[in-house]
Amino acid sequence: MEGVIEIRGLHKAFGSHEVLRGVDFTANEGEATCIIGSSGSGKSTLLRCINLLETPDAGQILYHGEDILSGHVNMAQYHARVGMVFQQFNLFGNMDVLGNCVAGQMKVLHRSREESEENARKYLRKVGMEAYVSAKPRQLSGGQKQRVAIARALAMDPEVILFDEPTSALDPEMVGEVLLVMQDLAREGMTMLVVTHEMGFARAVASKVVFMDQGVICEQGSPAQVLEHPETERLRAFLQSRF
Amino acid sequence: MPTASTSFFGWVAFLLQKYGTLFLRGTGMTLLIALTGTVLGFLIGLLVAIVRTIAMPRSRDPRRQSRAERVSLAVRRTLLRAVQILMNVYIQVFRGTPMIVQAVVIYYGAQYAGIYMDTTFAAIFIISINTGAYMAEIIRGGIVSVDKGQFEAAHAIGMTHWQTMTTVVLPQAIRNILPSVGNEFIVNIKDSSVLNVISVSELFFQAKSAAGAYYRYFEVYFIIACIYLVLTLSVSRILAWVERKMDGPDNYVIHGSQSDSRAEIVVSVENEKEATKSWKA
Numbered sequence: 001m002e003g004v005i006e007i008r009g010l011h012k013a014f015g016s017h018e019v020l021r022g023v024d025f026t027a028n029e030g031e032a033t034c035i036i037g038s039s040g041s042g043k044s045t046l047l048r049c050i051n052l053l054e055t056p057d058a059g060q061i062l063y064h065g066e067d068i069l070s071g072h073v074n075m076a077q078y079h080a081r082v083g084m085v086f087q088q089f090n091l092f093g094n095m096d097v098l099g100n101c102v103a104g105q106m107k108v109l110h111r112s113r114e115e116s117e118e119n120a121r122k123y124l125r126k127v128g129m130e131a132y133v134s135a136k137p138r139q140l141s142g143g144q145k146q147r148v149a150i151a152r153a154l155a156m157d158p159e160v161i162l163f164d165e166p167t168s169a170l171d172p173e174m175v176g177e178v179l180l181v182m183q184d185l186a187r188e189g190m191t192m193l194v195v196t197h198e199m200g201f202a203r204a205v206a207s208k209v210v211f212m213d214q215g216v217i218c219e220q221g222s223p224a225q226v227l228e229h230p231e232t233e234r235l236r237a238f239l240q241s242r243f
Numbered sequence: 244m245p246t247a248s249t250s251f252f253g254w255v256a257f258l259l260q261k262y263g264t265l266f267l268r269g270t271g272m273t274l275l276i277a278l279t280g281t282v283l284g285f286l287i288g289l290l291v292a293i294v295r296t297i298a299m300p301r302s303r304d305p306r307r308q309s310r311a312e313r314v315s316l317a318v319r320r321t322l323l324r325a326v327q328i329l330m331n332v333y334i335q336v337f338r339g340t341p342m343i344v345q346a347v348v349i350y351y352g353a354q355y356a357g358i359y360m361d362t363t364f365a366a367i368f369i370i371s372i373n374t375g376a377y378m379a380e381i382i383r384g385g386i387v388s389v390d391k392g393q394f395e396a397a398h399a400i401g402m403t404h405w406q407t408m409t410t411v412v413l414p415q416a417i418r419n420i421l422p423s424v425g426n427e428f429i430v431n432i433k434d435s436s437v438l439n440v441i442s443v444s445e446l447f448f449q450a451k452s453a454a455g456a457y458y459r460y461f462e463v464y465f466i467i468a469c470i471y472l473v474l475t476l477s478v479s480r481i482l483a484w485v486e487r488k489m490d491g492p493d494n495y496v497i498h499g500s501q502s503d504s505r506a507e508i509v510v511s512v513e514n515e516k517e518a519t520k521s522w523k524a
Contacts, residue, residue, distance in 0.1 A: 051399050053395055053398065053399065071312070075401070076401040076402075076403065077401070078401075079398070079399060079400060079401030080400070080401040083399070083400075084396075084399040084400075086392060086395065086396060086399075088390075088392050089392075090390070090392035090393060090395060090396035091396070092393065092396065092397070092410075092411050093390075093393065093415050094411065094414040094415045094418070096495075103400075103410055103411075104400035104401060104402070107401075107402055107406050107410060108400060108401035108402060108406075131497045132495070132497060134495050134496055135495040135497075136491070136495065139495055152400070153400075156400060156401070
């Protein structure tokens with residue numbers, strides 16, 4: 001198994017507040033990794049650093065062994081290969097559903113409109129949103145928006161998708177539809193990094209669970225190992241607070 | 244020829260007959276400089292606002308930077324800083340002085356330097372840069388009002404700052420600031436009247452000459468007040484229509500349904516929770 005994304009000694013501080021204090025971690029090809037931890041443990045910041053929405057203060061982020069902070073990697077291409085799904089969906093408000101899934105393909109990958117639309121429809125069908133191609137984001141429910149956001153990420157044909165708490169902003173009855181789509185992706189072998197509070201999802205779908213606490217990775221391993229047999233007191237306390 | 248006993252309406256009718264074409268030409272000139280000035284001012288404002296919202300190039304981990312990288316970064320930061328300061332000065336100066344003063348200073352100042360501008364050109368030039376200073380702030384406000392998540396989603400997909408701006412942020416920012424842009428256009432229709440100080444043949448200037456001929460100030464200015472009002476009211480109506488157009492329809496079509504793939508469902512949405520569905524056959 002090859003490490004697609006490898007992180008070494010990642011540090012990030014906001015002012016004097018250290019959010020990441022030396023994170024080492026590898027995401028292997030075809031694995032769905034769930035990152036769990038309480039609020040403020042640095043999970044989202046880690047994901048945002050991987051996508052360079054935040055610039056790390058120190059450490060390395062290797063993509064297929066190449067350091068993306070070195071300035072030698074084409075950033076647009078890297079972003080196209082590493083997709084992101086946000087908690088707040090962040091669908092482009094000025095475009096309809098199809099436009100959202102087409103814009104990146106045309107602007108960044110320079111695909112033709114026909115090719116982009118065909119590809120976009122393929123993935124919109126996959127997430128069950130093909131019927132809504134002409135709807136504007138503001139006309140959709142939260143679950144529908146998030147499914148479109150997943151289709152938008154997929155349409156770039158990425159190698160890895162980062163999910164930043166994809167169901168945290170959803171009404172409870174809409175969580176299921178989004179998790180089902182993500183479960184399908186994991187089963188098909190998409191490499192995924194998922195920051196989540198859905199322990200059930202982590203248990204059922206993840207190939208690896210990572211527990212973060214106070215800016216470091218505290219424990220990691222298979223779902224059974226981490227969720228059923230926690231080794232540290234902190235993880236035990238966290239898991240107890242969840243049930 | 245009216246006499247001393249001619250009524251107000253008699254004078255108005257007489258003046259309209261005598262100076263109608265003159266007023267019409269003045270109206271045309273007012274519209275021309277207000278419209279061109281607003282459009283050019285908008286473009287100036289757009290450029291200034293985009294430059295003012297470029298983030299300072301950040302340094303990466305300094306331990307891994309080469310000397311050349313450090314120098315190039317310093318040069319880029321200094322250049323951007325200098326341009327941003329210059330633009331700030333431009334905004335402060337043109338927002339902080341009356342347009343009537345700017346007109347005189349620029350028009351006669353240019354003559355001092357040996358440049359004799361055509362008055363129409365001078366008028367459009369002055370209105371454009373004056374409007375540009377206001378527009379820069381209006382557009383910057385519009386850009387700031389767009390949710391940060393929109394920038395992040397565009398960057399995460401691999402778009403450059405320019406692509407993010409032109410395809411995602413500006414279309415939303417411009418929609419949000421359209422009422423303010425319309426406001427600027429209306430202000431320009433009225434405020435172009437101050438350009439009579441440099442003898443631009445706009446509506447107010449024409450009125451001044453017409454009023455002087457028979458010493459009928461009230462009647463003439465009453466007529467042009469009506470013309471200004473008609474202009475501004477029409478413009479507000481047109482802008483309201485453009486805004487509705489830009490928002491697009493409140494309805495959307497669902498292509499196919501689970502039970503019948505040939506069906507089309509039109510959904511009108513006031514509120515996403517209260518979506519009402521009606522069959523369209």
